[in-house]
Amino acid sequence: MTAPLLRLGTRGSPLALTQTGLVRDALAKAVPALAGPGAIEIVTIRTTGDVIQDRPLSEAGGKGLFVKEIEEALLQGRIDAAVHSMKDMPTAQPPGLAIAAFLPREDARDVLIGGDRARIDDLPQGAIVGTSALRRKALLLHRRPDLRIVTLRGNVDTRLARRADGTVQATILALAGLKRLGKTGVGTAIPEAEMLPAVGQGAVCIEARENDAQTRGWLAAIDHEATAVCVRAEHAMLLVLDGSCRTPIAGHAILTDGELHLRGLIARPDGSVVIETERRGSISDAAALGRDAGEELKRRGGPGFFAD
DSSP, X not given: OOOOSEEEEEOOSHHHHHHHHHHHHHHHHHOGGGOSTTSEEEEEOOOHHHHOOSSOXXXXXXXXXXXXXXXHHHHTTSOSXXXXXXXXXXXXXXXXXXXXXXXXXXXXXXXXXXXXXXSGGGSOTTOEEEOOOHHHHXXXXXXXXXXXXXXXXXXXXXXXXXXXXXXXXXXXXXXXXXXXXXXXXXXXXXXXXXXXXOTTTTOEEEEEETTOHHHHHHHXXXXXXXXXXXXXHHHHHHHHTTOOTTSOEEEEEEEEXXXXXXXXXXXXXXXXXXXXXXXXEEGGGHHHHHHHHHHHHHHHHOTTTTOO
């Protein structure tokens, strides 16, 4: 049997495998050398984030728990590239690795899954909402302090099942993942004015070794520049804020007629305070706009803003 030309590493969840399939198909279409049967192999890797299911990731080490083992495999040469959900990525990659490409971004909004309750304001008084994301918890409580937020982990099907069996009355998932899994009819998209997305939400990135010119050349053929620019602005803001899973931070950038529009916010974990900002500017200034927004939020929040 002929050895594959490219090995793509990924988590084993249905969504991760679907996203990796999209990367494989895009490469097979764009790169003639990778079009043949068996040219690309998908390698599943179990991560710490997959193992820990009984508590929020913020209590287990924060960002990076869904990528650590995959990046180790990449550095060791067991895979040639790694496919990640961008919102799982830390603000910097380990020495020797770099983000080499992005797929076109999906809709970045969140979705409320609450049965016949289509809006956050429609949820019953004191409703139990399941989520493990501090951002979602803070923004829910900011709008509805009466809600009872409980930790809910697991893949998309697991969380949908917990809503269906009455464990929680509502949950929130990313619309991008639901679309990619063909499950768009289960809830209602939440306006960004009510719940600004997480940094990187809706974007799929591909990571490679910096010195692997061949793989990086192949990946360049599928890189979506607009997504890369928007994520660059969002991550520049996150880096200034030293963002991790322990800090409720949201940020989303879009491109309209060549102009970049970035919105960002920070919140207290209990939702009692939300501080927002936005920036507009040219594509070439994406990182600078992100840093400037981050500096403003940091200054307005002041020392100890995230302390309980």
